[in-house]
Amino acid sequence: MGSTVIAIPDGEAVAPVPKEKKRFRESLLLVVSFLREKKNKHDTKKLIHSIKVGIALVLVSLLYLLDPLYKQVGENAMWAIMTVVVIFEFFAGATLSKGLNRGLGTILGGGLGCLAAAFAQEVGGVGNAIVVGTSVFVFGAAATYSRLVPRIKKRYDYGVMIFILTFNLVVVSGIRAEEVLQLARERLTTIVLGFSVCIFTSLLVFPIWAGDELHDSVASKFEDLASSIEGCFEEYFRLVNEKENQPSFSFSRCKTVLHSKSKDESLVNFARWEPWHGKFGFSYPWARYLKIGENLRDVAATILSFKGCLQSDRQTSQTLRELIKEPCEEVGSSLAWTLRELGDSMKKMRRCQTVTSIMPKLKSMRQELSLVMSPSTLGLLENGDGLEIASFLFTLTVMVDKVEELTKEVEELGELAHFHV
Structure with a gap:
């Protein structure tokens, strides 16, 4: 039987992948690998x-x-x-x-x-x-x-x-x-x-400590909230696509933190019964983890309140958002840095230098936001646009206050638990 040879024409040049899609794919791969690692680790424990x-x-x-x-x-x-x-x-x-x-x-x-x-x-x-x-x-x-x-x-x-x-x-x-x-x-x-x-x-025999699980769980929430802040700000200030009405950013990490109260309380209750082990001695201040968890849920709820700005029927034009983009993005990146710094200090059980680095940063954030929220800036906008942007800025100010309270709680935990310097 004869064979038929089919000629395959040279393909056209492949269009380069847009930077936004490439960045989205990289983020997706990181999330998938993180979840796979956590799943494998939990399956091993089971x-x-x-x-x-x-x-x-x-x-x-x-x-x-x-x-x-x-x-x-x-x-x-x-x-x-x-x-x-x-x-x-x-x-x-x-x-x-x-x-x-x-x-x-x-x-x-x-x-x-x-x-x-x-x-x-x-x-x-x-x-x-x-x-x-x-x-x-x-x-x-x-x-x-x-x-x-x-x-x-x-x-x-x-x-x-x-x-x-x-x-x-x-x-x-x-x-x-x-x-x-x-x-x-x-x-x-x-x-x-x-x-x-x-x-x-x-x-x-290979003990599975509730204290270790609680410590790692609370420390990981700081990274979740930091990533949520960055994603939320990137979504808010991105170029508006007229064909796309719904935002692509997901608040799943914030919702996970928000619904973690019962799990934290159970782990604290179990950890109190455990003897001295690893990094945790007798009379370890487990109750402080509940207070930190409560503050983390407050921050998560504040981030979720941005959802109204992202999904509002009346969206502010990109030109008007550009007026507040630079100072707001700077505040957002500073908040994300602060949360990561606090989470890292908890994970490694080291004292966080709040007095010399974080507290002054939070104070400068308030000053920047007060300048952006001045009547001279918001007065240039139309009534509806000014109201929507004022709501966004007010929520951002509340978030700065919540992060400051969280910083104090982490510092107090470091003192009570004798974190190393």
Whole structure:
């Protein structure tokens, strides 16, 4: 069979890629590589956690598999397995928190339950049922009410729940006081064994610390906000394309920071339970991270308020924006630099030279914005244009104030946590 040769004509010269598209592609590649790196790192942690849980389950299963151990604990070995399944959490601090809560709840609930059961046996007859019912009502109601107290619910909710469960199981068991004490002792022993296996595996085998996660998470938010500021300003002052009504800039990073409150509170709660490790000693000021997180969310909310300027139906012409472009871009780049400097100082745990560098910079930003917002400048604009630009400048001024508050919080954290100079 003959073959047909198809001639391919020389292609025309490829048009050069515009600088804006090239810059967008480079930014997109950086974001994708960053997300891929974070995903791989998190997947590795999840794999380590899964392996650790498997190891802990194998260790407690030896209570069933080895005859000498089984003769000591018998069927109560199931409580050790249940303890591992229930309290083994992703972070070491969460495991320690749940384990201590379960232990304290079991001891208090079992102890008070034994006393109530023994007293009911002494009373005997109808009084037995009255004592049991009254004790169940009083302790159950009091413990349930304590679970509704915010401070107790945040740190000890699981322990109070275990207290209620253990107390009721012991009191209404209906067996003799001697057997109650023996049963409580055997179950407590197996629970302690399960707790010990969890703590050993969680703290000594590639521990995943909530404190490290919280520290890195808060430090990374500074970079997210700095990038958002730069992208927002670039979008606002770019050439206006009449065919494009919606802005291409995404506020996803700001929204992520804005919705991080519950995660930060959980990590702080777990970190408080963790022992000394790495860079974090005893009585480390974890509460300061909540204050810094709150200030970061304020900055993120201020950046999101620029969305109204970007998506406004009545856009100011590019010529009018050029009047404020240079000073505003200078302020925006200074804010981004400040946030990166603060984030870097937190990440490396070094004192940030706020007095000599950042604070004077913020003061000069205010002076520049006050000159731009003067009536002589805004009076040259039409009413609608002046209002829109005044709104943009006012939001920018608010952002400078928020960053100044954030700078003070980071400086105070450095003093309390003894960051190196």
